[in-house]
Amino acid sequence: AVHAEGLGRRYGEGEAAIDALADVTVSFPKGQFAAVMGPSGSGKSTLLHCLAGLDRPTSGEVTIDGTALSGLSDRDLTVLRRTAIGFIFQSFNLLPMLTARENVELPLRIAGRLDSARVDATLADVALGDRATHRPAELSGGQQQRVAIARALVSHPTVIFADEPTGNLDSTSGHEILHLLRRAVDEGGRTVVMVTHDPRAAVVADRVLMLSDGRVVMDRPGMTA
Amino acid sequence: AVHAEGLGRRYGEGEAAIDALADVTVSFPKGQFAAVMGPSGSGKSTLLHCLAGLDRPTSGEVTIDGTALSGLSDRDLTVLRRTAIGFIFQSFNLLPMLTARENVELPLRIAGRLDSARVDATLADVALGDRATHRPAELSGGQQQRVAIARALVSHPTVIFADEPTGNLDSTSGHEILHLLRRAVDEGGRTVVMVTHDPRAAVVADRVLMLSDGRVVMDRPGMTA
Numbered sequence: 001a002v003h004a005e006g007l008g009r010r011y012g013e014g015e016a017a018i019d020a021l022a023d024v025t026v027s028f029p030k031g032q033f034a035a036v037m038g039p040s041g042s043g044k045s046t047l048l049h050c051l052a053g054l055d056r057p058t059s060g061e062v063t064i065d066g067t068a069l070s071g072l073s074d075r076d077l078t079v080l081r082r083t084a085i086g087f088i089f090q091s092f093n094l095l096p097m098l099t100a101r102e103n104v105e106l107p108l109r110i111a112g113r114l115d116s117a118r119v120d121a122t123l124a125d126v127a128l129g130d131r132a133t134h135r136p137a138e139l140s141g142g143q144q145q146r147v148a149i150a151r152a153l154v155s156h157p158t159v160i161f162a163d164e165p166t167g168n169l170d171s172t173s174g175h176e177i178l179h180l181l182r183r184a185v186d187e188g189g190r191t192v193v194m195v196t197h198d199p200r201a202a203v204v205a206d207r208v209l210m211l212s213d214g215r216v217v218m219d220r221p222g223m224t225a
Numbered sequence: 226a227v228h229a230e231g232l233g234r235r236y237g238e239g240e241a242a243i244d245a246l247a248d249v250t251v252s253f254p255k256g257q258f259a260a261v262m263g264p265s266g267s268g269k270s271t272l273l274h275c276l277a278g279l280d281r282p283t284s285g286e287v288t289i290d291g292t293a294l295s296g297l298s299d300r301d302l303t304v305l306r307r308t309a310i311g312f313i314f315q316s317f318n319l320l321p322m323l324t325a326r327e328n329v330e331l332p333l334r335i336a337g338r339l340d341s342a343r344v345d346a347t348l349a350d351v352a353l354g355d356r357a358t359h360r361p362a363e364l365s366g367g368q369q370q371r372v373a374i375a376r377a378l379v380s381h382p383t384v385i386f387a388d389e390p391t392g393n394l395d396s397t398s399g400h401e402i403l404h405l406l407r408r409a410v411d412e413g414g415r416t417v418v419m420v421t422h423d424p425r426a427a428v429v430a431d432r433v434l435m436l437s438d439g440r441v442v443m444d445r446p447g448m449t450a
């Protein structure tokens with residue numbers, strides 16, 4: 001589903017240059033749940049952003065379902081992202097003036113495909129049905145994170161990128177989110193690429209990769225493989 | 226150092242009312258490291274904000290070193306916070322136009338007590354000395370979190386409130402932060418009240434409290450007590 005070939009991402013230049021990614025080649029087949037781990041600053045968010053077409057790599061290529069992202073105009077890239085990709089941001093990126101429900105509806109509204117039953121079901125999946133009319137400022141950190149998760153899942157995207165989806169969640173809520181993502185793969189045939197510091201990832205994911213200083217230094221099956 | 230008596234915090238009213246805190250009475254003596262855990266939405270951030278004078282409780286009272294917060298004007302409360310309290314926010318609250326160093330310097334500048342050697346030492350304590358000139362947008366999530374931690378510690382406050390200081394950190398970085406806070410207590414005689422989902426808290430903290438639906442439901446020694 002997603003393939004990266006010789007991916008590099010450099011910020012700055014000269015002596016101040018930072019290579020967030022250096023020569024990353026990796027494939028994520030359809031129907032796979034991969035966890036990406038690594039130290040703070042090792043390039044995990046950068047990798048996800050490049051794979052999802054949210055950032056242009058300095059070198060190398062990303063293809064999603066056979067389409068090379070570098071060949072796409074910004075407009076075509078936006079359409080691809082809107083139709084095929086769900087992204088759960090590390091910092092949630094909720095729109096503060098919209099309610100929880102309106103944030104979750106947004107991808108469907110933009111696509112002209114609003115489906116209220118699906119929005120209700122997705123909010124219920126993240127246990128936030130009773131808070132649908134609250135704005136982000138009226139929700140706890142973990143509640144906001146779950147709204148972000150619902151928004152990424154509601155359009156049933158073929159590929160879901162999740163940047164630390166359980167960082168702000170307690171053990172029970174985190175467990176529920178990991179299993180929601182697992183079900184998206186098992187029942188929906190989706191591909192999930194999840195950045196996490198959560199050791200439970202090895203139990204839930206099919207595969208665990210480790211990044212260090214912008215490179216993949218480990219790539220092994222998880223316990224469910 | 227910090228005492229809460231019958232603390233309540235209600236949002237909204239009538240049927241839509243939410244009791245984020247309900248009748249919380251708890252003391253945190255000087256030189257204690259307490260961890261506060263609990264499910265998402267259980268009131269942890271709300272408790273920290275009320276204890277630190279960042280939010281006014283609906284009912285009850287908070288005293289810090291014998292001073293009741295309710296008796297303070299907003300100006301006096303601000304002075305108390307500036308001189309005695311360090312707060313590590315769940316969402317970091319860094320100023321985006323300032324560099325990492327300038328964010329960390331800010332409490333000292335406001336107090337008219339800039340000490341460049343102390344700023345350097347604190348940035349080194351969180352392993353970010355080499356990134357001091359970068360703005361928050363140029364830092365990873367965990368790097369931003371560590372800038373926030375440095376900013377809370379640089380003025381050597383007597384009480385440190387930490388809202389999920391390791392949520393975005395990998396295991397090694399998280400371990401270093403927990404030990405940095407432990408040293409602030411052991412060597413500096415400070416009081417630390419830390420909200421966390423990290424099970425390692427029980428190993429590092431003197432005491433572990435559990436919140437559920439705005440109430441303290443457990444209060445036991447940690448393993449170092």
Ligand SMILES: Nc1ncnc2c1ncn2[C@@H]1O[C@H](COP(=O)(O)OP(=O)(O)OP(=O)(O)O)[C@@H](O)[C@H]1O
Binds near residue numbers: 142263266270
């Ligand atoms: N400004 C607000 N208006 C309305 N409700 C609020 C507001 N702030 C918090 N709440 C609600 O109060 C409850 C407690 O919130 P709080 O942020 O203290 O939880 P928390 O334990 O820190 O959760 P998390 O682990 O998700 O960060 C939640 O149900 C939350 O939605």
Ligand SMILES: Nc1ncnc2c1ncn2[C@@H]1O[C@H](COP(=O)(O)OP(=O)(O)OP(=O)(O)O)[C@@H](O)[C@H]1O
Binds near residue numbers: 011043045363393
């Ligand atoms: N816009 C930018 N400008 C300069 N450097 C950047 C920028 N974005 C990221 N970096 C740097 O690139 C490196 C990788 O960042 P990235 O956000 O991918 O790390 P990460 O693995 O997600 O870390 P964390 O676990 O802390 O979230 C870091 O050193 C970071 O500071």
Ligand SMILES: [Mg+2]
Binds near residue numbers: 044045
């Ligand atoms: Mg990151």
Ligand SMILES: [Mg+2]
Binds near residue numbers: 140141269271
């Ligand atoms: Mg919170």
